[in-house]
Amino acid sequence: MLLKLIIVGTVAAVASALEHPINNRIVNSVRTKTSQWIAHDSWSNPLRNLSIDQIKGLLGTIVEPTSQAALDLVEPVLIDGVPSTFDWRDV
Numbered sequence: 001m002l003l004k005l006i007i008v009g010t011v012a013a014v015a016s017a018l019e020h021p022i023n024n025r026i027v028n029s030v031r032t033k034t035s036q037w038i039a040h041d042s043w044s045n046p047l048r049n050l051s052i053d054q055i056k057g058l059l060g061t062i063v064e065p066t067s068q069a070a071l072d073l074v075e076p077v078l079i080d081g082v083p084s085t086f087d088w089r090d091v
Contacts, residue, residue: 022048
């Protein structure tokens with residue numbers, strides 16, 4: 001739901017194209033419409049430094065953290081014993 005509201009707010013702001021879509025006016029508007037979640041402040045929003053074209057390119061995209069620190073938190077999964085062929089009808 002959070003991602004949907006961010007996207008809706010972003011699309012509305014992009015449509016106006018008068019100001020950057022990550023701004024206090026949009027944040028305050030979203031905050032007055034829902035109490036189900038807390039919107040990022042514009043200064044702490046992870047999209048704040050992206051251009052409008054970059055934000056448009058992300059619409060519908062699930063953004064995952066890609067920093068090395070975030071990647072270090074994920075333990076690799078070792079997969080072994082996978083058959084060379086598999087037919088679900090044989091299960």
